[in-house]
Amino acid sequence: MRAILKKPRILEVILLLENLFEEIRILHDYEEIKALSPKPKVLASIRKKLSNLREEVGDYLVGNGMAVPKPPLWGKNNNPEEWWSTNDFEIISATYRHKVEGFLKVISLYFPKNSIPEDTVPEP
Secondary structure (H helix, E strand, C coil), X not given: CCCHHHCHHHHXXXXXXXXXXXXXXXXXXXXXXXXXXXXXXXXXXXXXHHHHHHHHXXXXXXXXXXXXXXXXXXXXXXXXCCCECHHXXXXXXXXXXXXXXXXXXXXXXXXXCCCCCCCCCCCC
C-alpha cells in the first residue's frame, strides 16, 4: 500500500475515503445513536473519482489481458440516503474501504509515481 500512496491521483482517493469516515451523518435522540449514514456529497465524489480512474485505465488493463474492475458500491446499491445501525455502518465502512483499496491496487499499476492530472492545481 505504501507504494500506492506515492501516486498523487491514488492518494487523492484515499484522502476522500478518510473524509467519508470522518464526515458522517448521525441520527440520535440526545441519549443514544440510532443510525448512521455517509454524507452523500463525499460518497459521490469518491465514486466519481473511481469511475474516472477506471475509464482512464480501461484500455491499458484490457491490453495487458486484465479485467477492468468496477468501482465498489457502498452497501448493496450505493445509496447514501440509507441509514444503518452503528454495527452495520462499521461493517459496511470496513468492507467498502477494503474494496476501494483493492480496486486502487489493480488500477494503480497504470499510474506512474508522480502522475498528476492536468486539471489538478496543487494547493499551497
